[in-house]
Amino acid sequence: MPTQDSSKINVVGVATVPSKGVRKGQIVNIEECVSAITDCVESAERMAGVGVDSAYISISGEQIASQNSHGLVAIREAEEEISPDDVFRVIEAARAVSLPTSREIIHVLPIEFIVDSQRGIKDPTGMSGVRLETEAHLITGLSPAIKNVTRCVNELGADVSGLVFSGLASAEAVLSETDKELGVILVDIGGGTTSICIFLEGSCVYSAVLPIGAKKITDDIAIGLQISVDGAEKIKHFVSRQKHERGEEEQKIVDEIDLLKLGISEDVKKVSRKTISEGIIRPRLNEIFSMVSNIIKQSGYEGQTPAGVVLTGGGSLTVNCTESCRRVMQLPAKIGTPEGLSGMIEEISTPISAVVVGLVLYGYKRKNEATSGGVKLSGMIKAIPGKQVVGRVVEFIKSFLP
Numbered sequence: 001m002p003t004q005d006s007s008k009i010n011v012v013g014v015a016t017v018p019s020k021g022v023r024k025g026q027i028v029n030i031e032e033c034v035s036a037i038t039d040c041v042e043s044a045e046r047m048a049g050v051g052v053d054s055a056y057i058s059i060s061g062e063q064i065a066s067q068n069s070h071g072l073v074a075i076r077e078a079e080e081e082i083s084p085d086d087v088f089r090v091i092e093a094a095r096a097v098s099l100p101t102s103r104e105i106i107h108v109l110p111i112e113f114i115v116d117s118q119r120g121i122k123d124p125t126g127m128s129g130v131r132l133e134t135e136a137h138l139i140t141g142l143s144p145a146i147k148n149v150t151r152c153v154n155e156l157g158a159d160v161s162g163l164v165f166s167g168l169a170s171a172e173a174v175l176s177e178t179d180k181e182l183g184v185i186l187v188d189i190g191g192g193t194t195s196i197c198i199f200l201e202g203s204c205v206y207s208a209v210l211p212i213g214a215k216k217i218t219d220d221i222a223i224g225l226q227i228s229v230d231g232a233e234k235i236k237h238f239v240s241r242q243k244h245e246r247g248e249e250e251q252k253i254v255d256e257i258d259l260l261k262l263g264i265s266e267d268v269k270k271v272s273r274k275t276i277s278e279g280i281i282r283p284r285l286n287e288i289f290s291m292v293s294n295i296i297k298q299s300g301y302e303g304q305t306p307a308g309v310v311l312t313g314g315g316s317l318t319v320n321c322t323e324s325c326r327r328v329m330q331l332p333a334k335i336g337t338p339e340g341l342s343g344m345i346e347e348i349s350t351p352i353s354a355v356v357v358g359l360v361l362y363g364y365k366r367k368n369e370a371t372s373g374g375v376k377l378s379g380m381i382k383a384i385p386g387k388q389v390v391g392r393v394v395e396f397i398k399s400f401l402p
Helices: 030-048 084-095 141-152 166-174 177-182 214-225 231-245 249-255 275-300 319-329 351-372
Strands: 010-011 054-059 066-073 103-113 118-123 132-142 160-163 184-189 196-198 204-212 254-257 268-273 311-312 331-336 340-343
Touching: 010 249, 030 141, 054 141, 054 166, 054 351, 066 204, 066 214, 084 103, 084 160, 084 184, 084 196, 103 141, 103 204, 132 141, 132 160, 141 160, 160 166, 160 249, 160 351, 166 184, 166 196, 166 311, 166 351, 177 184, 177 214, 184 275, 196 249, 196 275, 214 231, 214 275, 231 254, 231 275, 249 254, 254 275, 268 275, 275 319, 311 319, 311 351, 340 351
Parallel strands: 010 340, 054 160, 184 311, 311 331
Antiparallel strands: 066 132, 103 118, 103 132, 184 196, 196 204, 254 268
8 A cells, every 4th residue: 555655655565475386487286285375464464454365476487578569550640749649559560579378478678669760769659650660678478377376376366466477567567767877787696496587778778588597505504514404504504694694703703503402403513604505505696697698698788787786685685696697697796685665574674575566566657557548658668467456465475586
């Protein structure tokens, strides 16, 4: 719900639950996924005191693909100004691409409009011309995966107002307009996947998903120390929280980690912080950022992002993450924290919540665009038939996070 400060939304209900039935951004067990969502929504509803009508859902995973497209239409009335209907028609023309029957478009994101060969136009409405073109970025997903996500939410009796690619949702929450205009790379490191978006001159021009995330680091620790995955996760979080420790003498004291003090009962009793951070975590981070770097090179936009890299997602809080990114990608790097909300934000003012905060902001923006009757230049998203009402409660469904 909006606050007196119209630039921010007031959070009235927050809930998180452990992810179940989802692996690397894909639903692998609908029953478990529905159970997790039900627990989460009911908890958020109790806190807020109101029910949930509908939700915007993030979607990610290896099934996500993207491509750029060109649209061209003639202005119907050459003597008249370009209307919102003309803009809609040219975006639809860009949407008309050949796709496999198993794949459908989630987003059509205009990069620029071209009026009678004049390029670089962000909104042509009101301009005069006889030919309108657009360069657009299309994000697609597999139809079965989209149906599975929709079914899980519909099981609750709620409508899906729209699907949003997780990378775009994160960008909505953590990227500034200045970063987008200068040129920036968003890297959202989730549990099982890493989402990438490149922004130039304010528009998303490229996106991709890598099938690797922070859970791989946890697995490395578990294998390296021969301990349980739960124990490895606790160690990873502990070491990451301690990353700001400084001083030689102090460093010697904190280097040895007593697992019993962390509530970890394993055959291994003590481990070296340096061994974990430098010998296990850093090599995997280097691999992730090498993969990201290769994706950027393949995109054709290498060297065009002076704002550098903005890291977000739970994986961005891992020790050595920012340093590894700078070293491997040879770009400035910083951690992006969600902004734009007020109210009960203590739990969500963290990179871990970038996607869910972005979903709220994205949905609210779309609602305002619909109310004003304007063309959704911020990104035409996949709408699912239903009530099409933005939910009254800010619900955070962690089950859909990669």
